[in-house]
Amino acid sequence: MPQRSKDRPFERSSRRDELPADWDERRAAVFARDGDICHVCFLPGANQVDHLVPGNDHRLENLAPIHGWDTPQRCHAFKTSREGNAAKPPLRRPPERHPGIA
Incomplete structure (x- = not known):
């Protein structure tokens, strides 16, 4: 499996596809x-x-x-x-055997 580039950690991610068509305008508005x-x-x-609340809420307030x-x-x-x-999810330890059971 090819390694991700440190400069482009999400080059194989589909996250960019989830952004709205006007993302560049929204991004500029946030910096403004x-x-x-x-x-x-x-x-x-x-x-x-960044999205303040994770997910796909692309409103400027978020x-x-x-x-x-x-x-x-x-x-x-x-x-x-x-x-x-x-x-x-939290890691779950496998149940331990009862110490009295051989």
Whole structure:
């Protein structure tokens, strides 16, 4: 299986296909409204737009600037990882045998 490029971690993802046709305009509107201040770390230099509530709610109220995967801060990578881990079902230990059963 080919490895994902560090510069393009979602090159095989279908996520871009789920974005609305006017995504570029929405992205520009978010940066016009908020500037380049990351909504996670509050530092300038954000270069991507993030969904505040994960999913496919593309309303402007649910979008905010964030540092991308290609920045030193990598806020988008950390936030996405946190969300993915939170969505996983908890690991279940297999039931232990009763100590009195041989």
